[in-house]
Amino acid sequence: MTSEAISSGTAITPERAAAFLRDFATMSEFGATPAGGVDRQAAGEADIEQRRWFAELLTAHGLRVQYDRIGNQFGLLDLNPGAPYVMVGSHMDSQPTAGRYDGAYGVLAAAHAAFVLANEWSESGKRPQYNVAVVNWFNEEGSRFVPSMMGSSVYTGVLAPETALATTDKDGVSVAEALAPTGFIDDSDGPRAAFCAEIHIEQGRLLENAGTAIGLVTASWAAKKYVVTVEGDQAHSGATVMEDRRDALYGAALLVVFARELADRFAGVLHTAVGQLDVYPNSPVVVASSTRLLLDLRSADEAVLAEANRILSDRFAEIERIAKVTIHQTLSHEWGINPYQPEGVELARSSAERLGYSHDEILTVAGHDSTNMKKIVPTIMLFVPSVEGISHNEREHTLDENMLAGLDVLTDVVRRFAHGELAPSS
Numbered sequence: 085m086t087s088e089a090i091s092s093g094t095a096i097t098p099e100r101a102a103a104f105l106r107d108f109a110t111m112s113e114f115g116a117t118p119a120g121g122v123d124r125q126a127a128g129e130a131d132i133e134q135r136r137w138f139a140e141l142l143t144a145h146g147l148r149v150q151y152d153r154i155g156n157q158f159g160l161l162d163l164n165p166g167a168p169y170v171m172v173g174s175h176m177d178s179q180p181t182a183g184r185y186d187g188a189y190g191v192l193a194a195a196h197a198a199f200v201l202a203n204e205w206s207e208s209g210k211r212p213q214y215n216v217a218v219v220n221w222f223n224e225e226g227s228r229f230v231p232s233m234m235g236s237s238v239y240t241g242v243l244a245p246e247t248a249l250a251t252t253d254k255d256g257v258s259v260a261e262a263l264a265p266t267g268f269i270d271d272s273d274g275p276r277a278a279f280c281a282e283i284h285i286e287q288g289r290l291l292e293n294a295g296t297a298i299g300l301v302t303a304s305w306a307a308k309k310y311v312v313t314v315e316g317d318q319a320h321s322g323a324t325v326m327e328d329r330r331d332a333l334y335g336a337a338l339l340v341v342f343a344r345e346l347a348d349r350f351a352g353v354l355h356t357a358v359g360q361l362d363v364y365p366n367s368p369v370v371v372a373s374s375t376r377l378l379l380d381l382r383s384a385d386e387a388v389l390a391e392a393n394r395i396l397s398d399r400f401a402e403i404e405r406i407a408k409v410t411i412h413q414t415l416s417h418e419w420g421i422n423p424y425q426p427e428g429v430e431l432a433r434s435s436a437e438r439l440g441y442s443h444d445e446i447l448t449v450a451g452h453d454s455t456n457m458k459k460i461v462p463t464i465m466l467f468v469p470s471v472e473g474i475s476h477n478e479r480e481h482t483l484d485e486n487m488l489a490g491l492d493v494l495t496d497v498v499r500r501f502a503h504g505e506l507a508p509s510s
């Protein structure tokens with residue numbers, strides 16, 4: 085079947101656009117913060133309420149809702165019994181004070197793409213080769229339960245379900261305990277994927293600066309994420325003479341500063357951050373005995389990442405001497421530069437082209453669920469512009485016209501996947 089035969093132009097009617105924007109506004113009310121953002125950490129109250137609402141939305145449009153053993157939420161559009169699925173979605177959980185668009189946009193766009201296609205197939209009587217599964221991956225953000233991308237990691241076999249379910253938050257609540265009362269868990273592997281598509285906000289400013297509507301993601305930056313503990317000795321913050329101190333917070337501070345200096349040394353090709361710092365006992369008159377921090381290193385060049393790691397290890401040894409502390413470093417999560425399948429990038433490019441949207445290739449710096457999925461099935465990742473590149477911030481914003489353009493291209497991509505354009509036999 086030629087692509088012209090299955091798609092001839094935009095599927096986003098004014099009614100569809102209005103329905104999408106209305107649902108997006110409703111969605112943004114779950115966990116809404118006064119400054120216009122959201123707080124929807126995985127399996128927290130707002131995440132649970134939003135999932136209930138989403139299940140109703142899917143059901144109302146004729147999709148069958150299902151869960152797997154790690155709480156991934158699926159909306160199944162079954163048109164060809166027994167056939168595997170085009171998996172399309174993103175995540176609805178968020179960082180503690182986050183924007184409305186990160187993940188949530190991609191899940192809602194996936195749902196509306198499925199609604200459009202369900203109508204099309206129902207009207208035409210055509211039966212696609214593959215079924216469609218809308219997915220809301222569990223705990224992509226990893227703010228409450230580490231690591232991030234947990235749901236897709238379990239789905240793709242990167243992370244054992246028992247390990248994920250036993251992971252605890254700061255209060256000692258496990259993923260299993262948090263999910264059990266919600267009903268969002270089932271003793272199932274979830275629907276079998278044949279292809280995957282995800283659309284997401286860029287979270288950078290390349291598309292906006294270039295005036296480009298659609299980013300065709302060709303590969304992800306490599307990343308290494310560490311849990312680092314700095315061990316010293318508790319002491320009186322006034323009385324203990326300075327040379328006797330083994331100050332764990334001083335050691336951690338040197339490390340935080342060095343992580344930034346390291347990124348400056350590889351300007352533009354290395355991103356580093358310490359996103360969390362726990363201090364013990366964190367008491368006014370006590371020199372800290374222990375600190376724990378989460379350190380990220382990311383680069384588009386694996387050689388740079390390896391070199392940065394080497395320099396960092398040398399600096400750890402220096403910090404141990406300077407602050408008289410002991411440093412332990414554990415790798416908690418890593419991924420390499422794995423390209424998205426080029427034939428998927430080409431498919432997405434031709435969809436953007438024939439629908440008349442400007443487009444360009446782009447890399448993703450952040451990890452996404454599609455980063456996992458592309459290891460098991462052909463996967464397409466699309467970006468839409470983020471205003472000023474602001475993300476993981478309540479001021480995160482994407483223009484309506486950009487969201488709708490993305491929905492249009494995503495719909496076409498899912499349509500073409502479902503009709504078997506990249507099927508192994510065709």
Ligand SMILES: [Zn+2]
Nearest residue numbers: 186187224284
């Ligand atoms: Zn995201």
